[in-house]
Amino acid sequence: MNSLPPFVKTATLMLIVTAGLLVAFDFRAGYTTNAYQLVESAGSDSLWRAPKLADIPKNAEGTLILYGRELVAQTAMYLGPKGSVKQNTNGMNCQNCHLEAGTKIMGNNYAAVFATYPKYRTRSGSVESVIKRISDCFERSLNGTAPDSSSREMRAMVAYMRWLGQDVPKGVTPKGTGLEKLPFLDRAADPEKGSLIYKAKCQVCHGANGEGLIMPGAAVYVYPPLWGEHSYNDGAGLYRLGSFAGYVKNNMPFGATYLAPQLTDEEAWDLAAFVNSRPHPHKDQNGDWKDVSKKPIDAPYGPYADSFSERQHKYGPFRAIVEARKADK
Secondary structure, three states, rough: OOOOOOOHHHHHHOOOHHHHHHHHHHHOOOOOOOOOOOOOOOOOOOOOOOHHHHHHOOOHHHHHHHHHHHHHHHHHHOOOOOOOOOOOOOOHHHHHHHHHHHHHOOOOOOOOOHOOOOOEEEEEEEEOHHHHHHHHHHHHHHOOOOOOOHHHHHHHHHHHHHOOOOOOOOOOOOOOOOOOOHHHHOOOOHHHHHHHHHHHOHHHHHHHHHHEEEOOOOOOOEOOOOOOOOOOOOOHHHOOOHHHHHHHHHHHHOOOOOOOOOOOOOHHHHHHHHHHHOOOOOOOOOOOOOOOOHHOOOOOOOOOOOOOOOHHHHHOOHHHHHHHHHHHH
């Protein structure tokens, strides 16, 4: 094994780990330093399931795919503040947002990436490639800079996402992909109520000040920061409440799944409101949403094409905004 690349050694060693250890360490909402999910995602037969790692080809392309998966799971080890390849991100891992290395049902997985890209996105007002989408994540969720489009790291992540979606027909978004859109509340989401939920269910892992948990001298967070200078910036998708509430409902706290959530819809909205009410790094978004009429109703920053306040766009209530938009059409 001494002649193998580090990420291949990691994958090989992980195959030896017992099932008990896998349950204990691999499924903490995709937040641990463990790299690989070695069992199929639980769920009904109608839900998308990731291909098996054992089916990755034993050739140069397979090596690239494995490296791509390692980069998604252990981004900070290679590209974080102490990264071995480059130091260009905030220290979070891609799988902190795309759980279980982008394979978890309703955990923001990568199932539909290659089936739906390239595609037109209203935020940029342009047709975007997979590489552009990955770059956006580096600049927003990882609050850094993206690897060069021709780098081995970018090619590896693209190869991994292509492999994950190999059985998804072009133009199809399988059930279980992305994030659930929860019904809007009849009121604004409440950060104060959310703070109580956070203290009861989230603080033990993510810290009293949302700072996450990282061992002294380590390169990778055990649990990621939810706010502060090392968290996602205010241009990230999860900074929008509608996205974050669905993410929280099906994945938090530890052990929650789409089929067995631990929070009500109301709790998910309030918890998301609390986390996103805390300080996050700022990203210049002057180039976003050139057509403000296409801006999502929960976009937390103006300008807007309507007269609703920035606070209402961030926290709700959202139904009034929806109805006003319908009336304008």
